[in-house]
Amino acid sequence: MSKTKSRKTNLLFIVILIILILYTAMMFGLLLLGINISLKQYLDVEVNGNIFGLPNMDYWALDQQYTNNIFGNYLYAFKNIKLNKNNSYIVGLFVKERVNAPIQGDIISCTIYTLLYAGGCAFFATFMPMFMGYLCAMYKNKASALIYTLVLFVIGMPIVGAMPSTINLMRSIRLYDTFIGEWIRKASFANMYFLIFYAFFKGLSPDFSEAAEIDGASQLSTMFRIYVPLATGVFFTVYIILFVNFWNDFTTPMMFLPSRPTLAYAIYYTTTLDSGSSFNHATRRMAALMIFAIPVIVMFSLFNKQLMTNLTMGGVKE
Numbered sequence: 001m002s003k004t005k006s007r008k009t010n011l012l013f014i015v016i017l018i019i020l021i022l023y024t025a026m027m028f029g030l031l032l033l034g035i036n037i038s039l040k041q042y043l044d045v046e047v048n049g050n051i052f053g054l055p056n057m058d059y060w061a062l063d064q065q066y067t068n069n070i071f072g073n074y075l076y077a078f079k080n081i082k083l084n085k086n087n088s089y090i091v092g093l094f095v096k097e098r099v100n101a102p103i104q105g106d107i108i109s110c111t112i113y114t115l116l117y118a119g120g121c122a123f124f125a126t127f128m129p130m131f132m133g134y135l136c137a138m139y140k141n142k143a144s145a146l147i148y149t150l151v152l153f154v155i156g157m158p159i160v161g162a163m164p165s166t167i168n169l170m171r172s173i174r175l176y177d178t179f180i181g182e183w184i185r186k187a188s189f190a191n192m193y194f195l196i197f198y199a200f201f202k203g204l205s206p207d208f209s210e211a212a213e214i215d216g217a218s219q220l221s222t223m224f225r226i227y228v229p230l231a232t233g234v235f236f237t238v239y240i241i242l243f244v245n246f247w248n249d250f251t252t253p254m255m256f257l258p259s260r261p262t263l264a265y266a267i268y269y270t271t272t273l274d275s276g277s278s279f280n281h282a283t284r285r286m287a288a289l290m291i292f293a294i295p296v297i298v299m300f301s302l303f304n305k306q307l308m309t310n311l312t313m314g315g316v317k318e
Helices: 002-038 040-045 056-062 072-081 106-136 140-158 163-173 177-187 190-203 205-214 219-230 232-248 251-254 263-275 282-308
Strands: 084-085 088-091 095-100 103-105
Touching: 002 282, 040 056, 040 282, 072 282, 084 263, 088 282, 095 163, 103 106, 106 177, 106 190, 106 232, 106 263, 140 190, 163 177, 163 251, 177 232, 177 251, 190 232, 205 219, 219 232, 232 282, 251 263, 263 282
Parallel strands: none
Antiparallel strands: 084 103, 088 095
16 A cells, blocks of 8 residues: 555656656746847848747848847847837826826836836835734734734735726825835735745744843844844745846836836837837847846846745754
8 A cells, every 4th residue: 555655656756847847948948049039130030030040140241230249139129228208197185286207218227227116115025024924923912813814815805906096096195106105005914925924933932032031122122133034034035036026027117107117118118019119020029038037037046045945943942
């Protein structure tokens, strides 16, 4: 009986391993294909039909702008990823005012806006679940039980159709089209990361706080000088995940930060919405997408060990 169960387990493990290997190979294959296409002159693909082969330098020799430069598509993308559109909106609660906020930006300014948006939103979207998770895990009372139940309700009950009212509220309180407004909006704890931090702090030994109280430490000092440093690994992991998520987000900046376009929105607009753009060529469009993807790939390469490392729950010996 045990041998049969062991064989079934081994077979399931082999099947899952094969699926993961094939999925990983497909992802790497698509990435390499995208890089290969981005290095080709657009006539090499559209006229010659060279999709899977290596770049043909003869076509780059015909290019009058980037002669014999295999990185010509990247140079073109750096130069031509830009936005310049008119835009205005109404702000104010009791006194209405029209604000002119033109949508302008090149690849440098859009990258700066992206770092402010993704970096700031990821920090507040990580800190607030950690803060509330700590309070609910360490202080057992009716309020913490109510907050925990509320989080479970919000996670399980999809809330849709709130964007128009949210935009109207942000404009009324004059936080629309500001990074501070977006950071405040992302400072929510009603998500799965609250449960992760809640479980982490709940699994820590109470000896930490007891020793701090004996030494005369305050509640805030105990939290920020003992428990928060212990949660650094979890905080950093969640922060990286959220940073990548906000880095790839173009719909939220498009709706809430119109005059501060992020790189994701700039690339989306120039490669998709702007029908008159020369980014209609697949090779130039792919180069723009690779420029957008490279920072995330580099970040994952640098911090993959932190993302994959098992989390320890405490350091007090019983």
